[in-house]
Amino acid sequence: MDHAESDDADDIPGDGRTETLVQRSDRNWADILQELRVTQTGTQIITGFLLALAFQPRFTTLDTFSAVVYLVLVCLAAAATALNLTPVTLHRWLFRRHVKPELVVIGNVVLRVTLATVGLLVVGVVLFIFDVVVSREAGLIAGGITVAVVVALWIVLPLAARRMRE
Numbered sequence: 001m002d003h004a005e006s007d008d009a010d011d012i013p014g015d016g017r018t019e020t021l022v023q024r025s026d027r028n029w030a031d032i033l034q035e036l037r038v039t040q041t042g043t044q045i046i047t048g049f050l051l052a053l054a055f056q057p058r059f060t061t062l063d064t065f066s067a068v069v070y071l072v073l074v075c076l077a078a079a080a081t082a083l084n085l086t087p088v089t090l091h092r093w094l095f096r097r098h099v100k101p102e103l104v105v106i107g108n109v110v111l112r113v114t115l116a117t118v119g120l121l122v123v124g125v126v127l128f129i130f131d132v133v134v135s136r137e138a139g140l141i142a143g144g145i146t147v148a149v150v151v152a153l154w155i156v157l158p159l160a161a162r163r164m165r166e
Helices: 021-053 057-061 064-094 100-133 136-165
Strands: none
Touching: 021 064, 021 100, 064 100, 100 136
């Protein structure tokens, strides 16, 4: 792995930054928290939507497939919420212990897992809504298209941007 692909890619000699390890860790931690704020808002909206569905009259007419998809989505929403809060709880438990660089490494991993979970949640919600409102086939097609869009925007685009930079 070359230096530009490592987790320390923002610590490239001659890049114009003159940060200490503590300053870089503080900046990276702030970036992670800001990114988590964005995912948290979306996750909260989706979770609220899912929880409200269970109290709708039509909910009792779901077939087994739709009910299972719904329950998986509730579990994914709960997991995304827990993951979103993990860096905050880590910070609280490790506050003033001088482990910010380690928090950044752990926070980065948690954020990546959070994004994967939210991606699955978005795909599942689209599949579920199309399945219930239109048809099973429409749900599977819409879910497949959403997978393609999420992969294109969240994986392919960043990798292409990284390659352009290199």
